[in-house]
Amino acid sequence: MVSLAQSILGAPGAQQRRAIAKAITLLESTRGDHRTQADALLTDLLPHTGTSFRLGISGVPGVGKSTFIEALGLALIAQGHRVAVLAIDPSSSVSGGSILGDKTRMEHLSVHPQAYIRPSPASGTLGGVAAKTREAMLVCEAAGYDIVIVETVGVGQSETAVSGMTDMFVLLQLPNAGDDLQAIKKGVMELADLVVINKADIDPDAATRAQAQITSALRILGQHGRADHAHHDESQWHPQVLQLSALKGQGIDRFWQAVTRFRQLQEANGKLAARRRHQSLDWMWERIESGLRQAFRQHAGVKSLLPQLTKEVEQGRIAASTAARQLLQAMQQK
Amino acid sequence: MVSLAQSILGAPGAQQRRAIAKAITLLESTRGDHRTQADALLTDLLPHTGTSFRLGISGVPGVGKSTFIEALGLALIAQGHRVAVLAIDPSSSVSGGSILGDKTRMEHLSVHPQAYIRPSPASGTLGGVAAKTREAMLVCEAAGYDIVIVETVGVGQSETAVSGMTDMFVLLQLPNAGDDLQAIKKGVMELADLVVINKADIDPDAATRAQAQITSALRILGQHGRADHAHHDESQWHPQVLQLSALKGQGIDRFWQAVTRFRQLQEANGKLAARRRHQSLDWMWERIESGLRQAFRQHAGVKSLLPQLTKEVEQGRIAASTAARQLLQAMQQK
Numbered sequence: 001m002v003s004l005a006q007s008i009l010g011a012p013g014a015q016q017r018r019a020i021a022k023a024i025t026l027l028e029s030t031r032g033d034h035r036t037q038a039d040a041l042l043t044d045l046l047p048h049t050g051t052s053f054r055l056g057i058s059g060v061p062g063v064g065k066s067t068f069i070e071a072l073g074l075a076l077i078a079q080g081h082r083v084a085v086l087a088i089d090p091s092s093s094v095s096g097g098s099i100l101g102d103k104t105r106m107e108h109l110s111v112h113p114q115a116y117i118r119p120s121p122a123s124g125t126l127g128g129v130a131a132k133t134r135e136a137m138l139v140c141e142a143a144g145y146d147i148v149i150v151e152t153v154g155v156g157q158s159e160t161a162v163s164g165m166t167d168m169f170v171l172l173q174l175p176n177a178g179d180d181l182q183a184i185k186k187g188v189m190e191l192a193d194l195v196v197i198n199k200a201d202i203d204p205d206a207a208t209r210a211q212a213q214i215t216s217a218l219r220i221l222g223q224h225g226r227a228d229h230a231h232h233d234e235s236q237w238h239p240q241v242l243q244l245s246a247l248k249g250q251g252i253d254r255f256w257q258a259v260t261r262f263r264q265l266q267e268a269n270g271k272l273a274a275r276r277r278h279q280s281l282d283w284m285w286e287r288i289e290s291g292l293r294q295a296f297r298q299h300a301g302v303k304s305l306l307p308q309l310t311k312e313v314e315q316g317r318i319a320a321s322t323a324a325r326q327l328l329q330a331m332q333q334k
Numbered sequence: 335m336v337s338l339a340q341s342i343l344g345a346p347g348a349q350q351r352r353a354i355a356k357a358i359t360l361l362e363s364t365r366g367d368h369r370t371q372a373d374a375l376l377t378d379l380l381p382h383t384g385t386s387f388r389l390g391i392s393g394v395p396g397v398g399k400s401t402f403i404e405a406l407g408l409a410l411i412a413q414g415h416r417v418a419v420l421a422i423d424p425s426s427s428v429s430g431g432s433i434l435g436d437k438t439r440m441e442h443l444s445v446h447p448q449a450y451i452r453p454s455p456a457s458g459t460l461g462g463v464a465a466k467t468r469e470a471m472l473v474c475e476a477a478g479y480d481i482v483i484v485e486t487v488g489v490g491q492s493e494t495a496v497s498g499m500t501d502m503f504v505l506l507q508l509p510n511a512g513d514d515l516q517a518i519k520k521g522v523m524e525l526a527d528l529v530v531i532n533k534a535d536i537d538p539d540a541a542t543r544a545q546a547q548i549t550s551a552l553r554i555l556g557q558h559g560r561a562d563h564a565h566h567d568e569s570q571w572h573p574q575v576l577q578l579s580a581l582k583g584q585g586i587d588r589f590w591q592a593v594t595r596f597r598q599l600q601e602a603n604g605k606l607a608a609r610r611r612h613q614s615l616d617w618m619w620e621r622i623e624s625g626l627r628q629a630f631r632q633h634a635g636v637k638s639l640l641p642q643l644t645k646e647v648e649q650g651r652i653a654a655s656t657a658a659r660q661l662l663q664a665m666q667q668k
C-alpha cells in the first residue's frame with residue numbers, strides 16, 4: 001500500500017492533489033491520534049522540503065492581492081514553476097468565512113494543474129492558524145511546488161506571522177499618502193523586503209508621490225536600525241519600492257526580477273539560510289509557549305482558582321504577582 | 335514586636351526608610367521562604383496602595399532624565415508631596431551597574447527626607463526587573479509616597495514595561511529632527527501621553543520645529559488608532575508636546591499643570607481606574623507566562639531533550655512544531 005507521504009512525493013496529478021488535501025486535513029485535525037500521524041508524516045516529508053522559495057504577501061482589503069497573485073502565479077507557471085498559494089486569516093472564524101485564497105477570486109490560477117490554492121484554516125487563534133499554514137507549506141514543498149506564496153490581510157499580528165515563515169515579505173500598498181504612516185506605526189513597513197504600489201495606472205502622479213514617500217521612510221527606518229545600510233553594501237539587499245498594475249499585467253516582470261535578485265543576494269550572503277534557521281527556532285518556541293498556556297488553562301487546579309483570583313486582582317485585593325504565583329503553585333501540585 | 339508592614343505603614347523617618355529598604359530587598363530575593371514572606375507582606379500592604387499617582391518617564395541616554403526628575407521632584411516636595419523614584423534598567427546586569435536612579439546624579443533629591451530613590455534591580459531579564467520594580471512601587475505607595483516616578487532608558491521593551499505599570503507615560507526627547515521617527519518606529523511614541531522636549535533653551539528654533547513635527551505625528555497616530563480623537567472630545571486626554579529646560583528649571587510648572595490636568599480627566603472619565611485594572615491583569619498573565627517558561631526550562635525531561643531537538647530543528651531534520659510537541663509531552667510525563 002502506498003503511504004500518504006509517498007503519494008505526496010511522487011503520485012501523478014490528481015492523485016497527488018488528493019494526497020496533499022488529505023495531509024492538510026490531517027494536520028488541521030485536533031484529534032490526538034491524527035496529531036501523531038501528522039507528526040510522523042511531517043518527519044517523513046521534511047527531507048524533501050526547503051528548496052522552494054517562500055514569498056509572503058500582505059496588504060489591506062481592496063489593495064488587489066488576489067488579482068496580483070493570480071497574475072504573478074500564471075506568469076510563474078508560464079516560466080515552468082509550480083505555485084502553491086496559502087492564506088492566513090485569523091478573522092475567518094469570526095467573520096464566518098475567509099475571502100483569502102478564495103478560489104473564485106483567482107479563477108484562472110485555481111483551475112491550473114500546476115497551481116495549488118488553499119484558503120486559510122478556519123480555527124481560532126492567529127498562532128493556531130499560522131501553525132497549520134506553516135505545516136501545509138512544508139507539504140506543498142515536498143509535493144514539488146517550488147514557489148509557495150503565503151498571503152494575509154493584515155489583521156492583528158498576521159503580517160508578523162507571515163514574515164516569520166517566508167523568505168521574503170512583500171507589502172502591497174495603494175497609491176495613497178498616509179497608508180505608509182499607518183504601516184510604519186504597525187511595524188509592518190519594517191518587515192517589508194519589497195513594497196509594491198498596486199493600481200499605479202489609476203493615478204500615476206499619486207503612485208509616484210507614494211513611491212518617493214515610502215522610499216524615504218524605508219531609508220530612514222533602515223538607517224536607524226541597520227548599520228549595513230549606511231554604506232549601501234552591494235552584497236546586501238536594500239528594501240525597494242515598485243509600482244505596478246496587477247489588473248493590466250503591468251510591472252509583474254519587473255517585480256519578479258526584483259524577487260530573483262533578492263533571492264540571489266540572500267543565498268550568496270547566507271542570510272536566507274540564517275533567516276530560515278531563526279524562523280524554525282522562533283517557531284518551536286512559539287509553539288512551546290502556546291502549549292504551555294493551553295496546559296495551564298486546562299489544568300483543574302488552575303480552572304478552580306482562576307475566576308476568583310482574576311476578580312481579586314482586578315479589585316486590587318491581591319497583588320498580580322502573588323496571584324500568578326498561587327496559580328503556578330496550583331499547577332505544580334499534581 | 336512591630337512587623338515589617340507596620341513599620342512601612344507608620345514608622346517615623348529613618349526607621350520607615352530602613353523598613354522600605356528591607357522590604358524591597360525581601361522582594362528581590364530569589365529564596366523560596368523569602369518569596370512567601372514577600373507575598374504575605376504585599377497582601378498586607380495592598381489595601382494601603384493605589385492612592386498615589388504613578389508617573390512613567392523614558393528617554394534616550396543624554397536627554398537629561400536625572401536633571402529633569404531632580405528638578406521635578408524638588409518642586410513637588412516644595413508643594414508638600416512625597417516623591418519616590420524607581421528605575422528599570424534591564425541592561426544593568428550586563429553593563430555592570432545601573433546609572434539609572436543613581437543617587438549621585440540627583441544629589442539634592444537623593445538626600446531629601448521626603449524623597450526615596452532606588453536604583454534598578456540588577457537581575458537579568460526585563461520581566462524580572464520590571465516585576466520587582468512594580469512590587470517596590472507598591473511598598474513606596476503604602477509608605478505614603480504620593481508621587482511615584484518610574485524611569486527607564488528605553489532598552490529593548492522597557493518603555494512598554496514602564497507604561498504598563500504607570501498612570502501616565504512621558505517621553506523625553508531632544509530637540510532633534512529624526513528622533514521622533516525612531517520613537518514612532520519603536521512604537522514608543524504611541525505609548526506617550528505627553529512628550530517633553532528637554533534642553534529647549536540650547537536651540538529654541540530646533541525645539542519649536544521638533545514640537546511641530548511631534549505634534550503632527552501624534553495627531554496622525556491618534557487619528558488612525560483612536561476614533562475618539564476625531565472630534566477632540568474635551569472629556570478625553572489628547573497627547574501633547576511641551577518644551578522645557580530642566581537644567582534652568584524652565585517649564586517644570588507647566589509640565590506639572592499638564593500632568594494634573596491629565597490626572598483630573600482620567601479620573602473623571604474612568605480611564606485611570608480602567609487602565610489600572612488592565613495593567614493588573616496583564617501583569618498577572620505576564621508573570622504566569624514567565625513562570626511557565628521557567629518551569630519548562632528547568633524540567634529534567636526537557637533539559638535532556640532540548641539541546642538535541644534544538645539542533646535538529648536548526649538543521650531542518652525535524653519540524654519545529656513536532657519538536658515543540660515532543661518537548662511538551664516530555665514535560666507532562668512527571
